[in-house]
Amino acid sequence: MKFHTRETLKINEKGHLEIGGADAVDLAQRFSTPLYVFDEAYIRAMMRVYRDTIEEEYGGNGLVLYASKAFSCKAMYAIANSERIGVDVVSGGELYTALSAGFPAGKIYMHGNNKLPHEIEEALSAGVGCIVVDAVSEAELIDEAAARRGICQRVLIRINPGVEAHTHAFVQTATPDSKFGFSIANGSAEEMTRFVLQKKHLSLAGFHCHIGSQIFEKQSFVLAAEKCLDFIAEMRDKVGFTARELNLGGGFGIWYTEGDAEVSPSGYRSYLTALIDAVKRGAKKHNLEEPFLLIEPGRSIVGEAGVTLYTVGAIREIPGLKKYVAVDGGMFDDPRYCLYGSKYTAILANRALEESEERVALAGKCCESGDLIGVDFELPKAKTGDLVAVFSTGAYNYSMASNYNRNFVPPAVLVRGGKAEYIVKPQTYEDLVRNDVLPESLKNC
Numbered sequence: 001m002k003f004h005t006r007e008t009l010k011i012n013e014k015g016h017l018e019i020g021g022a023d024a025v026d027l028a029q030r031f032s033t034p035l036y037v038f039d040e041a042y043i044r045a046m047m048r049v050y051r052d053t054i055e056e057e058y059g060g061n062g063l064v065l066y067a068s069k070a071f072s073c074k075a076m077y078a079i080a081n082s083e084r085i086g087v088d089v090v091s092g093g094e095l096y097t098a099l100s101a102g103f104p105a106g107k108i109y110m111h112g113n114n115k116l117p118h119e120i121e122e123a124l125s126a127g128v129g130c131i132v133v134d135a136v137s138e139a140e141l142i143d144e145a146a147a148r149r150g151i152c153q154r155v156l157i158r159i160n161p162g163v164e165a166h167t168h169a170f171v172q173t174a175t176p177d178s179k180f181g182f183s184i185a186n187g188s189a190e191e192m193t194r195f196v197l198q199k200k201h202l203s204l205a206g207f208h209c210h211i212g213s214q215i216f217e218k219q220s221f222v223l224a225a226e227k228c229l230d231f232i233a234e235m236r237d238k239v240g241f242t243a244r245e246l247n248l249g250g251g252f253g254i255w256y257t258e259g260d261a262e263v264s265p266s267g268y269r270s271y272l273t274a275l276i277d278a279v280k281r282g283a284k285k286h287n288l289e290e291p292f293l294l295i296e297p298g299r300s301i302v303g304e305a306g307v308t309l310y311t312v313g314a315i316r317e318i319p320g321l322k323k324y325v326a327v328d329g330g331m332f333d334d335p336r337y338c339l340y341g342s343k344y345t346a347i348l349a350n351r352a353l354e355e356s357e358e359r360v361a362l363a364g365k366c367c368e369s370g371d372l373i374g375v376d377f378e379l380p381k382a383k384t385g386d387l388v389a390v391f392s393t394g395a396y397n398y399s400m401a402s403n404y405n406r407n408f409v410p411p412a413v414l415v416r417g418g419k420a421e422y423i424v425k426p427q428t429y430e431d432l433v434r435n436d437v438l439p440e441s442l443k444n445c
Helices: 024-031 040-057 074-082 092-100 117-126 136-149 188-197 218-239 265-285 336-340 429-433
Strands: 009-011 017-019 035-039 062-067 086-089 108-110 130-133 153-160 202-208 245-247 292-295 306-318 322-327 346-348 358-363 372-379 387-391 412-416 419-424
Touching (some): 017 024, 024 306, 024 412, 035 419, 040 062, 040 074, 040 265, 074 086, 074 092, 074 419, 086 092, 092 117, 130 136, 130 202, 136 188, 136 202, 153 188, 188 218, 218 265, 346 372
Parallel strands (some): 062 086, 062 292, 130 153, 245 292
Antiparallel strands (some): 009 017, 306 322, 306 387, 346 387, 358 372, 412 419
16 A cells, blocks of 8 residues: 655554554554554654745745644644744634643734634733734724733734635635635725724734645645735735735645645745745835745644554445445544545555555444545455554544544554654543533432
8 A cells, every 4th residue: 555655654674554663553552542643753844844944945034833723732832832933823722722831922823713702812811922813893802902901912814815726615715705814806805904904902914814725736825925915015005004924824735645746844845935936026026025924834744744543343344335444433533534525545554564455444433324534445354453544644633523422532642763652641431521510400310
């Protein structure tokens, strides 16, 4: 089975999958399954590629923000801090996690299309570096909250350039009917710019744009950058405001299956270089000072760094139709197939050198017909007790996991140099009932 190998993801001399120098079979025996495994070296390599590219190609006039919605835990914020990058957060919970890990508030950007009043209060109280405004009512809430504190909060306005990237409809965020951002085309972006500039306790630093996720074509990013620079120039000429910052989001694609491009960490440099070149051209075209550039990679930093390990349980074959290989996880630890029809690559981690013999569906253990990790996996003939490894599960798997059917959200371990340690501990039955309340009226029923 072909998968995106690298120095820290390979098959060892035992014929076992090896992640970050650790044998997957040993990891499963030590930590049990299902198990999220994260390759620390790959995470750091990706952060450095983006950081170094901005330093070398843009004179350091920018900042990488890890989009922590992809995978949020204290360890990720600690790694981001040690790699000298910032983070973006999209909820009070992500903000709390980052702060509890000691991440500097000044390098946190707060996102969200419907920030709750208490989240805005928490962001201002923490002193976050910037809030990305995505609604008129939100701007008013931030302004009022900042006024009560006697401060002026730095903000960006999320704009929608109308660039349609060729990706899944559910993850396109800059189409005309997106719930995100103010449209440049219909004039609402200009209206919002004028509105925010009138607020005494908001300091408009610039604009934010994010066109979607899992994008491989450079031209989409380039076009978005060009449209944003055109808009910056338009606001300078019409409103008298020149943006000092431009956040062009993330969305760089990763490898999931043979149908996807295999991009090495250094290969992502070309994506960012193309984007930087577009910003430089746009600034020169409009006689603008080059803006402070922010990017928000999430999936491309942590996606391929993650591998989920499962143990095979029941096997059921329906002659002439389908063969189900059930694992001890399912939609509660990876809902992406159910949500998007997302495709993955998998191998038997304990028999990684064996040739594929059959095509199977990997079924979960939930009481749902649609509980599948995916279909059409080509594997050796699996047996109960085999170890399945599903690749590129580092982004949006743990983040979207649940306790459906009162299953446990799996623990996560970080591996590097053959050593592994928990970054998310296993849940217990007590965790599942911790917040349950049995009213007095029911105790004697």
